[in-house]
Amino acid sequence: MIMHEAGGPQVLRPETVTVGEPGPGQVRLKQTAIGVNFHDIYVRSGLYQTLTLPGIPGLEAAGVVEAVGEGVTAFAAGDRVAYTSGNYGAYADQRLIDAGRLVRLPDDIDDVLVAGMMVRGLTARILLTDVFPVREGSVILVQAAAGGVGQLLCQWARHLGATVIGTVGSQDKAERARRHGCHHVILYREQNVVDTVKQLTDGRGVDVAYDSVGKDTFYDSLACLAPRGHLVNFGQSSGPVEPLAMPRLAAGSFTVVRPMLGHYTADPADRDAAADAFFQALRDGILTPDDPVRYALQDVGQAHDDMEARRTHGAVVLMP
Ligand SMILES: NC(=O)c1ccc[n+]([C@@H]2O[C@H](COP(=O)([O-])OP(=O)(O)OC[C@H]3O[C@@H](n4cnc5c(N)ncnc54)[C@H](OP(=O)(O)O)[C@@H]3O)[C@@H](O)[C@H]2O)c1
Known part of the structure; x- marks a missing residue:
């Protein structure tokens, strides 16, 4: 084609x-x-x-x-x-x-x-390890949690011991997101995401927000962060993010990163290690993606x- x-x-x-x-x-x-x-x-x-x-x-x-x-x-x-x-x-x-x-x-x-x-699995891997190391006790937000990368992020993060809050665009996707490891699901077209995240986290916010939706969700993701939290904007399904004014990060000493898979897998040894981890997670049933x-x-x-x-x-x- x-x-x-x-x-x-x-x-x-x-x-x-x-x-x-x-x-x-x-x-x-x-x-x-x-x-x-x-x-x-x-x-x-x-x-x-x-x-x-x-x-x-x-x-x-x-x-x-x-x-x-x-x-x-x-x-x-x-x-x-x-x-x-x-x-x-x-x-x-x-x-x-x-x-x-x-x-x-x-x-x-x-x-x-x-x-x-492959792209989605390796992306989920590097997002949860190299970009921000999710561990036991981490509290994370995944925007578009029923999506391709979203499903993998939720399952893998839950396996690593994180509390996973996911957002989705429909009831059907809410069920999928729960099946794929979300502890809490927010319908982001109907509910206020920032208020709900704050309620779910006793006002604290999340350690890391994984946001691939971009334009429509970026500033909500930022507002959901706990002090010293990390915003990982790895996509723009709804369009490119409006430029960020740096002083906004001072509100909580936040970090923002815009990772691309290729920069984390340019070395074949890193790529193969990420692929091995992904294949093993499929084999072990940690990841059970939709057909x-x-x-x-x-x-x-x-x-x-x-x-x-x-x-x-x-x-x-x-x-x-
Ligand atoms: N940085 C990297 O290296 C890297 C690597 C792989 C993927 N990505 C990015 O990650 C994102 C997810 O990829 P994916 O393949 O797994 O896709 P996907 O999550 O299966 O699809 C995107 C989802 O985003 C949500 N969404 C919200 N607003 C949208 C809009 N205006 N238009 C379309 N979708 C919208 C939809 O879920 P709801 O209906 O639930 O809202 C949609 O299903 C993409 O933006 C992709 O470019 C980046």
């Missing part, structure tokens, strides 16, 4: 291209499932101008190695692999990719789940539409 210009979902159109043989250090992959992320929507709409046009968007997928190029020793034809990378090109049934981008898939880890969860919602690869426009309209929950994958 190629885009020649930025715009609505209709700019993504099928085209046939020759993939060719892998060059030195590359492999050719037969992809079995492809993840769809909000990042792809920002690329498609033109908010992120990071894909050279015409170009194939998409950051993550799982698949099977078909052929390896010169110098590739870590992988062989038939190996099951997955990747999440800053290198676009995932919206395709076959592709070439640098072998250094690949993570080997353990036999007991499902392709489709991982294809839609991914599946679309045919050609229906990627519909997948983008559904995500933007908040109709999805959990991972979204394209089946080539």
Whole structure:
């Protein structure tokens, strides 16, 4: 699925291209499932101008190695692999990719789940460890708690011993959020989030707020922090955050961070450690994400539409 210009979902159109043989250090992959992320929507709409046009968007997928190029020793034809990378090109049934981008898939880890969860799973991992270390007794707020990253954050944080307060946009999502580990759920379109968080925490607020909604929630998240609390703004599903006046942080010696997964996984050793932790958490049943919602690869426009309209929950994958 190629885009020649930025715009609505209709700019993504099928085209046939020759993939060719892998060059030195590359492999050719037969992809079995492809993840769809909000990042792809920002690329498609033109908010992120990071894909050279015409170009194939998409950051993550799982698949099977078909052929390896010169110098590739870590992988062989038939190996099951997955990747999440800053290198676009995932919206395709076959592709070439640098072998250094690949993570080997353990036999007991499902392709489709991982294809839609690598970015989200690794993001949840780094948010709960590297960005802010959640531990026994932490009190945390997760905005959009029934979302793809949100579900994983809630389950994992609860396992780590945190008290988890989640916000959601509907009753259906409230039930999902509870199933995925939230101790308290706030319907943020109906209830006052700041007042409710203050009530739930005896007026103190939360140690950390994880906010991927951005524009609509950022300043509420800030107001929910306990003194010396941390606001982790890792996304902008509702739009970019209005500029922050630094003096506002002095009200509670607050810290604000805007992390991007790629900066925490640039070193392959860090990436592999995060992937191993994610696979182990799936295996141990600490993480039990909803089954991914599946679309045919050609229906990627519909997948983008559904995500933007908040109709999805959990991972979204394209089946080539
Ligand atoms: N920084 C990083 O490295 C990184 C990595 C991965 C993901 N992210 C970001 O994390 C966020 C969550 O990603 P995800 O893939 O797991 O998506 P998601 O949570 O499944 O979907 C986003 C959710 O945000 C809520 N939302 C609130 N206002 C919205 C609006 N105006 N439009 C659309 N959604 C709105 C919706 O939940 P309700 O209906 O409950 O409100 C929606 O389901 C995205 O912003 C993504 O870019 C960042």
